[in-house]
Amino acid sequence: MTIRVMGIDPGLTRCGLAVVDVEPNRHSTLVAVGVVGTEAGRSLDQRLLVIAEAVDEWLDLHSPHVLAVERVFSQLNVSTVMGTAQASGVVIAAAARRGIPVALHTPTEVKAAVTGNGQSDKVAVTKMVTKILRLDAPPRPADAADALALAITHAWRRGVGMQGAAAASGAGAATPAQRLWAEAEARARRR
Amino acid sequence: MTIRVMGIDPGLTRCGLAVVDVEPNRHSTLVAVGVVGTEAGRSLDQRLLVIAEAVDEWLDLHSPHVLAVERVFSQLNVSTVMGTAQASGVVIAAAARRGIPVALHTPTEVKAAVTGNGQSDKVAVTKMVTKILRLDAPPRPADAADALALAITHAWRRGVGMQGAAAASGAGAATPAQRLWAEAEARARRR
Numbered sequence: 001m002t003i004r005v006m007g008i009d010p011g012l013t014r015c016g017l018a019v020v021d022v023e024p025n026r027h028s029t030l031v032a033v034g035v036v037g038t039e040a041g042r043s044l045d046q047r048l049l050v051i052a053e054a055v056d057e058w059l060d061l062h063s064p065h066v067l068a069v070e071r072v073f074s075q076l077n078v079s080t081v082m083g084t085a086q087a088s089g090v091v092i093a094a095a096a097r098r099g100i101p102v103a104l105h106t107p108t109e110v111k112a113a114v115t116g117n118g119q120s121d122k123v124a125v126t127k128m129v130t131k132i133l134r135l136d137a138p139p140r141p142a143d144a145a146d147a148l149a150l151a152i153t154h155a156w157r158r159g160v161g162m163q164g165a166a167a168a169s170g171a172g173a174a175t176p177a178q179r180l181w182a183e184a185e186a187r188a189r190r191r
Numbered sequence: 192m193t194i195r196v197m198g199i200d201p202g203l204t205r206c207g208l209a210v211v212d213v214e215p216n217r218h219s220t221l222v223a224v225g226v227v228g229t230e231a232g233r234s235l236d237q238r239l240l241v242i243a244e245a246v247d248e249w250l251d252l253h254s255p256h257v258l259a260v261e262r263v264f265s266q267l268n269v270s271t272v273m274g275t276a277q278a279s280g281v282v283i284a285a286a287a288r289r290g291i292p293v294a295l296h297t298p299t300e301v302k303a304a305v306t307g308n309g310q311s312d313k314v315a316v317t318k319m320v321t322k323i324l325r326l327d328a329p330p331r332p333a334d335a336a337d338a339l340a341l342a343i344t345h346a347w348r349r350g351v352g353m354q355g356a357a358a359a360s361g362a363g364a365a366t367p368a369q370r371l372w373a374e375a376e377a378r379a380r381r382r
Contacts, residue, residue: 044295048280049287072273082263082276089239089277090284096240104235 006064007151008091009143012047012083016143019062022155030133033144055094067095068154071104103154113153125149197255198342199282200334203238203274207334210253213346221324224335246285258286259345262295294345304344316340
């Protein structure tokens with residue numbers, strides 16, 4: 001069954017939103033991608049409202065099976081991390097209200113899943129997302145690419161978890177990143 | 192005009208909720224107080240959903256004029272601050288969706304407003320809240336008292352801001368804390 005994943009890279013200034021359909025063989029297709037942003041000069045409640053309304057609209061319009069959200073760490077930039085956490089709370093609650101399951105993935109998990117290397121930079125992630133989804137041009141800004149990468153990551157990790165043998169053997173349609181990642185997962189399992 | 196303020200002390204494990212009616216002369220009356228909590232073992236989305244639904248219910252039931260929320264700082268306990276920030280995001284967005292204005296107050300502002308001393312401990316805050324609202328017993332747990340203190344703080348600060356002369360001269364019904372606080376404000380204005 002094709003799974004529809006919505007990925008969100010939360011943030012007050014820019015919140016990346018993406019919806020991707022992923023087939024059991026990992027073939028992934030872009031459904032929608034965008035960014036919702038608010039100016040730093042607006043009040044916190046109005047900024048969170050803009051994000052809440054955008055997420056509600058996207059969830060209702062695209063009806064994803066699952067929402068993948070970047071896991072927020074307090075070790076990041078102190079000046080922005082609180083706003084990011086508040087935005088992620090709004091996003092997660094919006095899905096929970098609709099009974100849509102929420103999965104959290106770390107940036108390292110996302111980089112590893114998409115590029116095969118958990119230490120990749122944003123350029124490498126954007127490049128692989130563009131390739132995986134067969135896009136004519138790289139998604140901009142980076143938050144949009146990150147949201148797409150989150151959605152792909154969740155579907156691929158879930159796919160392997162639920163049907164490991166099939167995903168591991170179905171190498172026909174796999175991209176280099178998919179192969180790298182499958183190998184990395186296989187190595188991790190051997191440890 | 193009597194102002195109805197809802198105060199929320201956000202948190203994933205315990206979220207204090209309070210509604211207080213405050214008259215222009217600062218006379219304050221308890222409308223409702225409670226705590227909504229979720230166990231640490233539950234998933235983040237389910238924990239945020241419990242908070243979101245409780246806040247929705249309280250906002251719809253009590254129709255406050257304004258929501259006062261504790262301002263979250265990233266300097267606090269790192270292991271809980273992210274959950275607290277996520278809960279506060281959910282709470283603030285719930286008010287914003289209803290067009291209810293949101294005010295943020297720091298713990299120091301709350302302590303100063305209620306006890307006259309920004310460095311007071313929780314025992315002193317609870318004691319003054321009990322006295323101000325003429326309660327038979329102190330509100331428990333501390334999160335409930337903090338939510339009440341937040342609501343009182345917002346109304347009193349707003350009252351002085353909007354009608355400073357009246358509040359400063361109307362000493363008849365003022366508690367010792369109210370007088371202390373009015374004096375502290377007067378000192379601050381003289382600087």
